Amino acid sequence: MTPALRFLRWTFWQWVFGLVMLGGLYAAFVRYTQGLGSSTALSDLFPWGLWIGFDVLCGVGLAAGGFTLAAMVHIFNIERYKPILRPAILTAFLGYLLVILALLFDLGRPDRIWHPLVMWNPHSVMFEVAWCVMLYTTVLALEFSPVVFERFGWHTPVRWMRAVSIPLVIAGVLLSTLHQSSLGSLYLIVPHKLHPLWYSPLLPVFFFISAIAVGFAMTIFESYHSAKAFGKRLEMSLLTSMGRVLAVVLLVYLVLRGQDLWRLGVLARLTEARSETYLFLLEIVFTLGAMLLLFQQRIRTSQTGLYFAALLYIFGFITNRLNVSITGMEAGSGTHYLPRWTEVMVTLAIVALGFAIFRFAAKHLPVFAEEKPSVRMAAELVRVKA
Amino acid sequence: MAKAILFDAAKCIGCRLCELACAERNRLPYDEAIAAEEQLSAHKLTAVQTRGDYFVRRLCMHCLDPSCASVCPVRALYKSELGPVVYDAERCIGCRYCMLACPFQVPAYEWNSRLPRVKKCDMCFDRLQQGELTACAQACPSGATTCGDRDALIAEARRRIADNPDSYYDYIYGLEQVGGTSVLFLSPVPFEQLGMRARLPQQALPTLTWRALSHIPDIVTVGSVLLGGVWWITHRRNEVAAAERAQREKKQR
Numbered sequence: 001m002t003p004a005l006r007f008l009r010w011t012f013w014q015w016v017f018g019l020v021m022l023g024g025l026y027a028a029f030v031r032y033t034q035g036l037g038s039s040t041a042l043s044d045l046f047p048w049g050l051w052i053g054f055d056v057l058c059g060v061g062l063a064a065g066g067f068t069l070a071a072m073v074h075i076f077n078i079e080r081y082k083p084i085l086r087p088a089i090l091t092a093f094l095g096y097l098l099v100i101l102a103l104l105f106d107l108g109r110p111d112r113i114w115h116p117l118v119m120w121n122p123h124s125v126m127f128e129v130a131w132c133v134m135l136y137t138t139v140l141a142l143e144f145s146p147v148v149f150e151r152f153g154w155h156t157p158v159r160w161m162r163a164v165s166i167p168l169v170i171a172g173v174l175l176s177t178l179h180q181s182s183l184g185s186l187y188l189i190v191p192h193k194l195h196p197l198w199y200s201p202l203l204p205v206f207f208f209i210s211a212i213a214v215g216f217a218m219t220i221f222e223s224y225h226s227a228k229a230f231g232k233r234l235e236m237s238l239l240t241s242m243g244r245v246l247a248v249v250l251l252v253y254l255v256l257r258g259q260d261l262w263r264l265g266v267l268a269r270l271t272e273a274r275s276e277t278y279l280f281l282l283e284i285v286f287t288l289g290a291m292l293l294l295f296q297q298r299i300r301t302s303q304t305g306l307y308f309a310a311l312l313y314i315f316g317f318i319t320n321r322l323n324v325s326i327t328g329m330e331a332g333s334g335t336h337y338l339p340r341w342t343e344v345m346v347t348l349a350i351v352a353l354g355f356a357i358f359r360f361a362a363k364h365l366p367v368f369a370e371e372k373p374s375v376r377m378a379a380e381l382v383r384v385k386a
Numbered sequence: 387m388a389k390a391i392l393f394d395a396a397k398c399i400g401c402r403l404c405e406l407a408c409a410e411r412n413r414l415p416y417d418e419a420i421a422a423e424e425q426l427s428a429h430k431l432t433a434v435q436t437r438g439d440y441f442v443r444r445l446c447m448h449c450l451d452p453s454c455a456s457v458c459p460v461r462a463l464y465k466s467e468l469g470p471v472v473y474d475a476e477r478c479i480g481c482r483y484c485m486l487a488c489p490f491q492v493p494a495y496e497w498n499s500r501l502p503r504v505k506k507c508d509m510c511f512d513r514l515q516q517g518e519l520t521a522c523a524q525a526c527p528s529g530a531t532t533c534g535d536r537d538a539l540i541a542e543a544r545r546r547i548a549d550n551p552d553s554y555y556d557y558i559y560g561l562e563q564v565g566g567t568s569v570l571f572l573s574p575v576p577f578e579q580l581g582m583r584a585r586l587p588q589q590a591l592p593t594l595t596w597r598a599l600s601h602i603p604d605i606v607t608v609g610s611v612l613l614g615g616v617w618w619i620t621h622r623r624n625e626v627a628a629a630e631r632a633q634r635e636k637k638q639r
Contacts, residue, residue: 037497044427044494047482075613077620108480108495108502112460115479119460125595126483127459128602170613174606185598189453189487189591192583204598333491 017352024349027342031105039342043335050339053325054347055102057183058318059095060133061207064215065222066092066140067176074169081242083235086147086367087226088219093140094357096133098350105346125185132179139172151365181208187324193332196266197280198324202256209253214317216246217290220310224303226362240300243309247294250287250313279319279327286316389469389514390536390568391523392543393443395580396553398530400434400441407525408432411510428494428505432522435581440573442580443531445522446471446492446507447560448568449590454484454493456592462504469536469568470509478504489564489586509568536568543572565590 010018031039042049065088072078073085104110116130142161149157161168184207187194200206220239227234261267270277290313299305330336361367402421409416414429424435425444432445452471455463462477463484480502485493496502510520518524523533532539540558547554559571563586571577578584 033500035498035500035502036495042482042497044425044485044497045491047485047495071613075617075620077617077624106481108482109478110480112479115460115477119462119477121456121459121461123456123592123596123599124459124483125599126457126481128599130459166617170610170617173613174609177605177609178602182598185595186483188594188598189457190489191591191594192489192586193486201594201597329486 017356020345020348020352023345024352027345027349028105030342031346036108039340041338041340041343043337045333045335046329046337048325048329049337050326050343050347051102051106053322054318055350056099056106057321057325059099059102059350060180060183061211061214061317061321062218062314063092063095063099064176064180064211065219066095066143066215067136067173068212068215069219070143070169071173074166075173081238083368084219084223084238086144087222087362088215089140089143090147090358090361090367091218091222093137093144094354094361096137096140098354099133100137101353102346102350125182125188129179129182129186132175132182136172136175136179139168139175142168143172147365147367176211177208180211181205183207184324190329190332193329194324195269195276195328195331196264197261197269197276198328200260200264202260203324206253206257206260209249209256210317210320213246213249213253214314216242216249217310217313217317220246220306221314222358224307224310226368229359230362230368232368234303236301236303239306243294243300243306246310246313247291247300250291250294254284254287254291274331276323276327276331279323283316283319283323286312286319290316388467388536388568389509389533390448390539390570391445391509391520392532392534392539392570392572394530394532394543394546395440395442395571395573395575397528398434398441398443399528400436401527402434403525403527404443404522404531405430405432405434407521408507411513411521426492426494426506428496431494431505431507437580438575440575440580442571442573442582443522444492445569446509447490447563448507448509449489449564450566450568451564451590451592453487453489453564453591456595457483457487459483466511468511468514470511470514471506471568472508472511473504473506475503480504487591489583489591536570539570543570546572562588564588565593 027039036042040049040051069081069085069088073081100113103113107113116127117134121127143165146158146161149155149161181204184203184205187199187203188201191199220242223234223239226232270280290309293299293305293309293312299309326337405421406416408414408431409420409429412431414431420430423430424433426433432443435442435444448465448469448471450465452463452465455461455465455471458478459481460477460479462474462479464472464474466472480495482495482504484504485491485495493504493506495504510518510522513520519533520531523531526532532542534542540561543558547556547558553574555573555576557573557577559573559577559582560567560569563583565588571580571582573580576584
């Protein structure tokens with residue numbers, strides 16, 4: 001077969017990827033030549049749709065594994081999680097880059113994305129989110145940089161990065177805490193629009209806790225797929241204990257949510273036969289289901305069991321973010337919103353791009369090849385002796 | 387002195403001259419088809435709506451503490467001293483958070499433009515600065531739309547209700563909604579019947595956001611001390627453990 005015809009031998013997933021990217025490129029062409037009016041179902045009454053609800057709100061949340069694992073390994077010194085830290089940092093870094101890419105589609109004037117750098121409004125949640133995302137993306141680039149340096153055998157910069165790693169991780173955790181919760185604060189100003197099943201003064205707290213939870217779920221998800229793709233052994237004991245942490249975080253989250261709904265007296269709304277009710281229940285079923293599964297040791301220690309429990313919560317998380325940004329906003333805005341194909345296509349292409357870049361980076365960079373804890377321990381021993 | 391607009395639904399005859407004057411002042415097209423549109427949009431910054439036997443105007447309410455200005459990340463929107471909430475298109479990045487946040491769903495977007503802007507009534511800011519009336523107030527033949535100092539207009543509204551208690555629903559809309567607005571409404575019927583949001587909080591909405599945002603300095607200071615402390619403790623524990631192990635091995639030898 002000639003090289004030009006090599007694409008005929010693509011696997012099923014390569015074909016899917018190719019078609020999605022092609023569709024995404026066409027959708028991008030429509031977006032940038034004809035504007036948001038022709039490429040989205042957005043309107044004056046419903047100005048934020050799928051690109052904010054999924055690409056930004058879910059994208060930032062799904063990338064939360066980076067800061068939780070960095071904190072566990074570097075701050076709490078739980079060394080045994082180290083083998084899965086790098087893939088988590090890579091996921092987070094890619095996640096944030098893709099969120100910025102999505103913003104370039106959604107912003108009416110993407111050429112002015114830098115304006116918040118010089119035009120300040122400290123009273124705006126969006127201003128805070130913009131700064132945090134920008135700074136945290138920089139932190140992630142620095143946290144990931146040793147992987148690239150190692151690949152090319154540049155030892156001096158690796159030493160520099162090691163020297164600043166602790167302040168960097170602390171900055172990363174703080175920035176993440178701030179903007180993960182602030183994505184919830186974005187909706188504090190619309191008590192009259194957001195449905196009472198989701199509106200709460202505690203929105204920032206809920207967004208933060210669920211981001212931590214989905215960070216763990218994503219780490220399990222991506223470890224499972226990486227093991228499959230690269231024929232590696234799954235670090236099952238690590239992931240099992242992470243599954244238990246996830247179950248506890250979900251328990252805290254669900255108790256707080258339930259208590260808050262009770263306190264605000266909105267549980268009676270669940271008797272209404274409306275789409276809000278069903279989608280709220282769907283979100284809770286996913287979350288509660290994942291938690292119940294993860295509290296069982298039999299599930300936690302099984303590869304597929306753990307994987308599906310994590311996946312279940314990832315769905316629960318996505319449903320929650322779409323409920324806050326779309327389902328819960330429709331009635332209060334007096335309109336309906338169904339994304340146009342161009343919006344869906346761009347979103348799919350961005351997700352596909354994320355998978356592809358992760359695969360490429362994992363293949364060509366030492367993402368999984370971490371130094372063994374025993375080697376490190378021995379080195380430390382030598383140092384202490386000397 | 388802060389300027390304001392008073393709209394009196396009891397006096398409005400639905401002639402739509404305010405719409406025409408507004409379109410002319412903002413250099414927007416206006417014809418019969420556009421006159422028939424009753425919604426605000428990027429080409430219609432005020433709209434006269436027919437609600438039963440009455441007419442009611444829709445336009446930017448120019449809140450005293452506007453949500454749109456508070457949420458804008460680049461301060462493209464701001465409340466001027468003179469009263470109007472003004473928009474600077476050169477700063478706007480098009481995030482459309484103002485549209486999401488506005489409790490009256492006023493800001494509109496140029497969806498079909500490749501360099502889109504937010505469009506909304508600016509209470510004829512330039513005209514007010516020169517001491518003129520807004521274009522709509524000047525055009526109104528029936529006295530339904532008037533323009534002046536907010537305090538004077540509130541007094542005028544109270545006088546109208548007191549003089550003709552039978553013709554008015556006893557309430558001034560805009561006095562306390564979301565902390566007060568610079569556009570005030572009088573009506574012969576309850577305001578829900580004019581299609582206006584009646585159940586808005588009396589508190590300015592930006593205070594809801596500020597309550598969360600004001601925690602940031604605490605989170606940063608407490609957080610960094612806490613994380614640094616945890617790191618120091620766990621790190622020290624590892625060091626001590628390593629040293630003790632080394633000592634044990636020395637003894638064994």
